[in-house]
Amino acid sequence: MKIGVLKEIKKHEYRVALLPSGANVLTKNNHEVLIQSSAGKGSGFSDTDYAENGAKIIDSAEEVYLRAELILKVKEPLEKEYSLINSKHTVFTFFHYAANRQLTESMVTSNAITIAYETVQKSDGSLPLLIPMSEVAGKMAIQVGARYLEKMNKGRGVLLGGVPGVAPAKVLILGAGIVGTNAAFVASGMGADVTILDIDLYKLRYLNEIMPKNVNLVMSNPHNIKHFLPKTDLVIGAILIPGGRAPKLITKDMLKLMREGSVIVDVAVDQGGCIETARPTTHDNPVYVEEGIVHYCVANMPGSVPFTSTVALNNSTFPYVLQIAEKGVTNAVKSNKELWRGVNTYNGAVTYEKVAEAFDMEYTPLENIL
Secondary structure (H helix, E strand, C coil), rough: CCCCCCCCCCCCCCCCCCCHHHHHHHCCCCCCCEEEECCHHCCCCHHHHHHCCCEEEEHHHHHHHHCCCCEECCCCCCCHHHHHHCCCCCEEECCHHHCCHHHHHHHHHHHHEEEEEEHHHCCCCCCCCCHHHHHHHHHHHHHHHHHHCCCCCCCCCCCCCECCCCCEEEEEEEEECHHHHHHHHHHCCCCCCCEEECCHHHHHHHHHHHHHCEEEEECCCCHHHHHHHHHHHHHEEEEEEEEEEEEHHHHHHHHHHHCCCEEEEEEEHCCCCCCCCCCCCCCCCCCEEEEEEECCCCCCCHHHHHHHHHHHHHHHHHHHHHHHHHHCCHHHHHCCCCHHHHEEEEECCCCCHHHHHHCCCEEHHHHHHH
């Protein structure tokens, strides 16, 4: 199989979808690996690293798309790439379709097969390709939240962990998934007073056993959210509906309950955000202030630590890449239910129900096609 790896063009996105070691395995298995020049540079991997492991270095994205069958990326295709994708392609990347109608319609029109990292799902409901990036984003959410609580960054001027004689900051985490639990571990380790809200009582019971004593576990509902907001310094939005839009748990009116200079980090912004006032920002312009509240809504947070993120992501994605290369996409999907659940569009049909629901589009179960 001809496998193409693109240099990411989303602003300040430095990750790459394949490591040199992955290129080595694929080429030794008689597959052709086409790497766009400098695709790995931002993550610390040179063209020489790839060439020494059997990959062919390609000058342009256009040529990679022209020659490759399987396209590997980290972030969703941007508008300038839409016309390069066609029915011969299988594109394997983060798509987050439910937050982007134009992307969805373009990939449907392209007749490509698209497999979304974020919806590849195991039988126990876990999301193996989203987990490593959620771990990174959860840890980073506290780092950036602590930074923007500083007065020179428009925050309240609160130290997350406090000092003897001064109470620590209060951190409210919406969602007890991978992002939320990693954020809680970091925030509690820094000494903050942490509260996690979630609707899953069994998950809260489990976390109660493993979290330190400065983490409180509370059922999530509008009443409890409103109760905690006036006392909260940092809110972490960590809600995930696999493949679907995040629910709006904090409305614009609810921001008035918070103290001026408090900070919101909405990690769910790439799925539409769980804060009504959230809108995607970039690493070079990451924050804005609305209703006196500092909003940090960077949609590709792990991209700022690309070496860690790239290696962590590839540890999870590469076994699936190898299966697709060895078996062909159709046979790989048929033989692996985890990949099956990851297929969002197939030859012009929307095959992931929550994506279809997000835009009131026709949904075609994949079993109707295969």
